[in-house]
Amino acid sequence: MHEQRLSILKNKMKDADGFLMTNSMNIGYFTGFFPGFPSLLFVPKDGEAVLFVSRADAASAEEKCRFRVEVVGKESYVEKLRELLRPGFRKIGVEESLEAGFFSRLKKEFPEVSFDFFNDPWVIRSIKSAEEIKVIQKAIEIAEAGLKAAVEAVGVGVRECDVAAEAEYEMRRLGAESFPFDTIVASGSRGASPHAICGNRKIKRGDAVVIDLGARYRHYCSDITRTVIVGGNEKMEKALSLVISAQEVALSMIKPEVACSELDLSARRILENEGYDKYFLHSLGHGIGLDVHEPPSISSTSNELLRERMVFTVEPGVYLHGLGGVRVEDVVLVEKKKGRVLTKLPKDLFI
């Protein structure tokens, strides 16, 4: 499988002589070994890939990766690359997320080589295999059980961190390897910040409580959001049903070849009808897989098209400063003719 993935990458290289990767999820995807310490994978267009790992990763890397593994500290990368970058090499692909410090050093040490940014690893990763989809579904099941436990824990006087405690406990019991991002339980006015994490605030009657969480299972992530309204709150209930309608419209449009920007705009238009589009402060969604945020970007400025077997989130939200926020988020798979929502949890979780 990894040989096949590497050969797809090599085919995408066109006129480049090789690709240099340091992103640990990219390395894991192409080698089967997910490094715990700084690592570097060099993939020449012709010839064998070489993985540099730290001493601490050596034994596991040799066990899991079928390619050549060398124990090389970060401080010796340049020296080792000097052996690998053959005199004819003129163009090497690198990740945009590379650290500027290392990028700058590469350019200085190899002035004859042009280091160009290629997003191919992420483009390749954005199309999921049947096996990957199965693992993501399992990660989603775990997160849904966590969210259910969170909703049951919500109540007047309960602290946000207590709600997170119940959710995470449930996810661990179901085998979550880790949590791919900080669990969000944002109640009342705190919910007006889309990325507020957890605090010690006690939930009050009338609060909208945004719960956004995920689990990692066999390296793959899930990400799901539900909003619970405690007691009555007309304003937040209205915002929530608007957001649910906006999501439904976007979900109904999903199929291959649709522009990601069009999806985002379709949800925004529904909110616009009620003058709420100005409170939708982030993009509609993001691809999900080994990273919780990966291509495609479902935003109004995205120039990507949906393709079959992409998996991404659809998560409109409305944030009213001083009052609170509402958001719903589901994970969708692009099938031949439509989107299939992989999350099953109901959205009307009012208390």
Added chain:
Amino acid sequence: MHEQRLSILKNKMKDADGFLMTNSMNIGYFTGFFPGFPSLLFVPKDGEAVLFVSRADAASAEEKCRFRVEVVGKESYVEKLRELLRPGFRKIGVEESLEAGFFSRLKKEFPEVSFDFFNDPWVIRSIKSAEEIKVIQKAIEIAEAGLKAAVEAVGVGVRECDVAAEAEYEMRRLGAESFPFDTIVASGSRGASPHAICGNRKIKRGDAVVIDLGARYRHYCSDITRTVIVGGNEKMEKALSLVISAQEVALSMIKPEVACSELDLSARRILENEGYDKYFLHSLGHGIGLDVHEPPSISSTSNELLRERMVFTVEPGVYLHGLGGVRVEDVVLVEKKKGRVLTKLPKDLFI
């Protein structure tokens, strides 16, 4: 407080005309606002700092940051910087951790400016205030309670993720905002990988179980490791007591002006006496604060000196491929004449 921090940074700039930051912890440290979305802080040597934030962060940024805040999407950074980088500007400091894609764009768009790497934000952050030390101590207390809960949960037949569940539950109940890194519960042969996270493996009699966890409290991190040996295992018990001795030697050497490399080597020499230094696969420790890994680096290749009010971990380990691993990790504060260990949990947690 933030004005003072910024003025320390300005004093360190020397001949640079300004500093450009994108690291969210650096931005939080210097402005008081910890962004949830991509942000950029520009600090001119003379004049007012400006913080660019995304729409989603605008309201909280304006609430928490006393400097000028502008809502600027990532795609418009260059355009906005054009207004700020005055014609006389020749040298601007940037972080080494900056994304190469953005770094490269900066160089192209502002060819007359030299963008140089400065580590000053991290150097400044490495010396903690009394208030920061108090918060770190609270983060440590939470993690210690979590570790105690984990140790109580360890038993034959219990899965690693069940142990993590109990630890994290306890930390959340004590007010942990989040977990700064994936909790490690690595039992038996899995413990031989220093960064193995959690799996579904059931703990067996004779296993060494490495438990490494931390909590975040008011943005600051803790990080602590203990190893539990289930039933008897002479080999692992010997390794554990060696590691504890190595740690004691290193701890006893801590005071201002001592070389970080010397600390690392002192621990390594204790293991060497028994031929175990070759199984100590990582560096001795790392600074801790807003990031769980930050300067100083306590490694054999570090060229840093300890300074008063630095806070860092001391965590020797021994990893025997196929058998398992042992590690102990404490957090230390450098005082005027010695190190003060901030973690209190006993190290002899054999079952």
